[in-house]
Amino acid sequence: MLKMIICDDKIFCSSFEDLVIEICRERNLKYEIFMFYETVKLKKFLEDNNDIDLIFLDIELKKTLGYELGNYIRNVLNLQKIDIVYISNNSSYAMALFKTRPIDFLIKPIKKEDLRNVLDQYLKLNKEKKEFFKFKNKIGYQKIDVQDIYYFESENKIVKIHCTNNIIKFYGKLNDVEQKLNDSFIRIHSSILVNSVYIAQFKYNEVKMINGELLPISQSRRQYIRKKQMDRWENNS
Numbered sequence: 001m002l003k004m005i006i007c008d009d010k011i012f013c014s015s016f017e018d019l020v021i022e023i024c025r026e027r028n029l030k031y032e033i034f035m036f037y038e039t040v041k042l043k044k045f046l047e048d049n050n051d052i053d054l055i056f057l058d059i060e061l062k063k064t065l066g067y068e069l070g071n072y073i074r075n076v077l078n079l080q081k082i083d084i085v086y087i088s089n090n091s092s093y094a095m096a097l098f099k100t101r102p103i104d105f106l107i108k109p110i111k112k113e114d115l116r117n118v119l120d121q122y123l124k125l126n127k128e129k130k131e132f133f134k135f136k137n138k139i140g141y142q143k144i145d146v147q148d149i150y151y152f153e154s155e156n157k158i159v160k161i162h163c164t165n166n167i168i169k170f171y172g173k174l175n176d177v178e179q180k181l182n183d184s185f186i187r188i189h190s191s192i193l194v195n196s197v198y199i200a201q202f203k204y205n206e207v208k209m210i211n212g213e214l215l216p217i218s219q220s221r222r223q224y225i226r227k228k229q230m231d232r233w234e235n236n237s
Contacts, residue, residue, distance in 0.1 A: 001030045001032060002029050003051060003053045004020065004033050004054045005033075005034045005057075007037075008037070010037050012058070012108075013037065019110065019112055020033060020056075022112070023115060024119075034052075039061055039069050043072065046073065052079075053082065053126075056085050057085070057086055058087045060089070066088075073100070074101070078164060080197075083102075083103045084101070084102040085102060085104045085105070086106070087107075088107060088108065106118065131145070131182065132144060132145055132146065133149065133177075136170065137168070146181065146184075146195070148164050149164075150198050152174060152193040154173070154191045158172075159177060174187075174190075177193060184197055186225065189215070192215055194209075198211075
């Protein structure tokens with residue numbers, strides 16, 4: 001079941017919903033669509049429903065800008081798994097949107113082919129990105145969706161997994177952890193392995209996470225981290 005939200009004015013929502021339904025039926029997708037015309041009700045809905053998959057969000061909403069709502073979704077509600085697609089009449093907001101990590105940007109009037117490409121991209125990304133980190137601790141064998149992990153931290157043979165909602169510990173080595181993970185995880189320090197998806201800002205000697213936490217970059221790794229930063233910008237440009 002693909003759960004989606006459309007947030008725009010009433011006239012646009014109706015016609016856009018028709019396009020979404022057409023494409024979902026073409027792809028034999030089960031779907032559920034929620035429509036909102038104002039941000040207050042949408043915020044309240046998201047506070048109580050964190051299982052939404054995809055939000056189509058107009059940038060020029062009446063009482064707030066869409067990317068401000070995107071920041072609220074990411075940084076206040078801490079909903080990191082929801083994918084956001086922004087909708088606008090122009091593309092001048094591109095840089096302001098970057099920190100909220102949208103998967104795409106649609107320009108009005110929306111063409112069916114463009115929307116189809118966005119949905120296909122979403123399906124492809126979510127099929128590929130479902131990945132788990134497996135480990136054993138005193139409870140037994142465990143697995144965590146890597147999307148729920150901010151970073152790993154090692155201290156005296158204990159590895160701490162800093163997740164979006166809690167911290168989990170197990171005995172192990174960070175080198176072994178690193179070998180099990182994909183390239184989105186960056187070793188910024190001998191004792192810290194960060195999920196770059198959740199990095200809000202790269203600095204010279206530290207990174208700032210989206211939750212405001214600052215993590216140190218060791219001197220020996222600064223050149224490597226700068227290269228990673230450049231690669232990230234190029235891939236998102």
